[in-house]
Amino acid sequence: MTPHIDTQARHWLRSMFDAAIASAQPAVCLPPHLPAPPRGRTVVIGAGKASAQMAQVLEAHWPAPLSGVVVTRYGHAAACQHVRVLESAHPVPDAAGLTAAQQMLKAVESLTADDLVIGLWSGGGSALLPLPLPGITLADKQALNQALLRSGASIGEMNCVRRHLSAIKGGRLALACSPARVVNLVMSDVPGDDPLDVASGPTVADPTTRAQALAILQRYRIALPPAVTAALDTAASESIKPGDTRLGPITTHVIATPDLALQAAAQVARQAGIEPTLLGDALEGEACDMGTVLAGVARYAAKAPSPLHRVLLSGGESTVTLRAPAPRQPMPTPGRGGRNVECLLSMALSLKGLPGVYALAGDTDGIDGLEPVAGAIATPDTLERAAALGQHATAALDAHDAHTFFCALGDAVITGPTGTNVNDFRAILIAATG
Known part of the structure; x- marks a missing residue:
C-alpha cells in the first residue's frame, strides 16, 4: 500500500470514531427526552x-x-x-x-x-x-x-x-x-x-x-x-x-446506545465511498480472543476482491483476565493495558501484516483501561515498525502492556474525556483491491 493510502486509512478510521462519539453527545441526544x-x-x-x-x-x-x-x-x-x-x-x-x-x-x-x-x-x-x-x-x-x-x-x-x-x-x-x-x-x-x-x-x-x-x-x-x-x-x-x-x-x-454510534460511523463511511458492514454492537468475550476472531473475519473479507474500500464495524465490551504468576514467581508489574488496545494488538499479531487491512479500537469515553488514551490504530506495517523500535508485540500482549506498545509507535488515539460513553468501538478497514 502506498503512503497515501496509509494516511487516508488513518483519517477515515479516526473520522468514523469521532462520528460515533459525536452522535452520543448529551447535547444531541438528551433534550428530546x-x-x-x-x-x-x-x-x-x-x-x-x-x-x-x-x-x-x-x-x-x-x-x-x-x-x-x-x-x-x-x-x-x-x-x-x-x-x-x-x-x-x-x-x-x-x-x-x-x-x-x-x-x-x-x-x-x-x-x-x-x-x-x-x-x-x-x-x-x-x-x-x-x-x-x-x-x-x-x-x-x-x-x-x-x-x-x-x-x-x-x-x-x-x-x-x-x-x-x-x-x-x-x-x-x-x-x-x-x-x-x-x-x-x-x-x-x-x-x-x-x-x-x-x-x-x-x-x-x-x-x-x-x-x-x-x-x-x-x-x-x-x-x-x-x-x-x-x-x-x-x-x-x-x-x-x-x-x-x-x-x-x-x-x-x-x-x-452503541448501535446508534455504529450507525453514525457507517454513515461517515458511506459518504467517503466506503462500504460498511456492522458485525454487532454487543460483542463480548476475552479481549485477546476477540482480536483473534476479528482478524479471522477480516482475513476472510479481504480474500474477496472488491473495487470498494470496506469497513467492518463492531461494538460491545470485551474483558481482560489478568493471569496469575506461576508458583513461587513474583507478581508481575501491571502493564499499561486496556481492553481495546489488547484486542487490537491481538488482532495485529493474528493478521501478521496482511496488506490493505487497517484497524482502530477505542473506548468512546476517551479512557481505555486506566490510561488517558482512548485506543489505538493498527496498520499492515505495525509489527515491522515495532520490531525496528525494539518493541516485542507478543511480550506486550502477554504483559497486558498494549498502551506502551502503541504509544511507542505513535499510534495511540487520544481524545481526552469525551463527555459520553457508549462502550467500545472497533473499525477494520479493508482497502480496495480492484
Missing part, C-alpha cells in the same frame, strides 16, 4: 462518566428551578449552576464516591408525589457510587471490585453482584425517591442496553437475586470477605423487585 416540569420540585441525580455533561445540558434546557447532585469520574466534571457535580474514582471505588452516594440519598429525602426526580445515568456509575450494605466496609467493596475486574466476569455479572451488596443500587435509590415520579435518562454502554446494567440500576427495579450473585462469585472462584458472605446469606441483600408497591412511578428512556 426531557419531561415536562412538575408541579413540585425537580431534583436531578446521576452517576457515570457522562453524568456531569448530561447535567450541564439539562440545566441549559430546563425552564424551571432545579437542584440535585451527580457524580462523575475524576477529570470528567463540567460546570453546572444548580446541580452539584462531585468526582470519585473509577474503576475501583473510593471514599469520595461513598460520600457522593450519601449526599445523593439526602438530596431525595422528603419528596412528594408532586415532585420529579430526573436520573442521569451512564457507564462507570457502578464504581463511582459505592455505598455498601451495613456491615460491609468500603475496603471490602474495593477488594471485591478488584477481584471482579481481574476475573474476566462480564459487566452484567459484575453488576449483579454489585446490586446485591449496595445500599443504593438495584432499585434502592428509586425506593428512596418514592412517592416522587422518576424519569431515567440512560446512556447505554452495555450489551443489550438494559438500564439495569448501567450504573447497576440505582433507580430501576432488579429481577435478579442474591442467589444469582453468589453463584457468579462461586463461578469465578472469588474469595469473599466474611462480611460479604454474611450479607449474601441474609434477605437484607435482596434488591428491589419489579412490582414492589413501595415504588413511585418510574419511566426510563435509553437516549444513546
Whole structure:
C-alpha cells in the first residue's frame, strides 16, 4: 500500500470514531427526552462518566428551578449552576464516591408525589457510587471490585453482584425517591442496553437475586470477605423487585446506545465511498480472543476482491483476565493495558501484516483501561515498525502492556474525556483491491 493510502486509512478510521462519539453527545441526544416540569420540585441525580455533561445540558434546557447532585469520574466534571457535580474514582471505588452516594440519598429525602426526580445515568456509575450494605466496609467493596475486574466476569455479572451488596443500587435509590415520579435518562454502554446494567440500576427495579450473585462469585472462584458472605446469606441483600408497591412511578428512556454510534460511523463511511458492514454492537468475550476472531473475519473479507474500500464495524465490551504468576514467581508489574488496545494488538499479531487491512479500537469515553488514551490504530506495517523500535508485540500482549506498545509507535488515539460513553468501538478497514 502506498503512503497515501496509509494516511487516508488513518483519517477515515479516526473520522468514523469521532462520528460515533459525536452522535452520543448529551447535547444531541438528551433534550428530546426531557419531561415536562412538575408541579413540585425537580431534583436531578446521576452517576457515570457522562453524568456531569448530561447535567450541564439539562440545566441549559430546563425552564424551571432545579437542584440535585451527580457524580462523575475524576477529570470528567463540567460546570453546572444548580446541580452539584462531585468526582470519585473509577474503576475501583473510593471514599469520595461513598460520600457522593450519601449526599445523593439526602438530596431525595422528603419528596412528594408532586415532585420529579430526573436520573442521569451512564457507564462507570457502578464504581463511582459505592455505598455498601451495613456491615460491609468500603475496603471490602474495593477488594471485591478488584477481584471482579481481574476475573474476566462480564459487566452484567459484575453488576449483579454489585446490586446485591449496595445500599443504593438495584432499585434502592428509586425506593428512596418514592412517592416522587422518576424519569431515567440512560446512556447505554452495555450489551443489550438494559438500564439495569448501567450504573447497576440505582433507580430501576432488579429481577435478579442474591442467589444469582453468589453463584457468579462461586463461578469465578472469588474469595469473599466474611462480611460479604454474611450479607449474601441474609434477605437484607435482596434488591428491589419489579412490582414492589413501595415504588413511585418510574419511566426510563435509553437516549444513546452503541448501535446508534455504529450507525453514525457507517454513515461517515458511506459518504467517503466506503462500504460498511456492522458485525454487532454487543460483542463480548476475552479481549485477546476477540482480536483473534476479528482478524479471522477480516482475513476472510479481504480474500474477496472488491473495487470498494470496506469497513467492518463492531461494538460491545470485551474483558481482560489478568493471569496469575506461576508458583513461587513474583507478581508481575501491571502493564499499561486496556481492553481495546489488547484486542487490537491481538488482532495485529493474528493478521501478521496482511496488506490493505487497517484497524482502530477505542473506548468512546476517551479512557481505555486506566490510561488517558482512548485506543489505538493498527496498520499492515505495525509489527515491522515495532520490531525496528525494539518493541516485542507478543511480550506486550502477554504483559497486558498494549498502551506502551502503541504509544511507542505513535499510534495511540487520544481524545481526552469525551463527555459520553457508549462502550467500545472497533473499525477494520479493508482497502480496495480492484
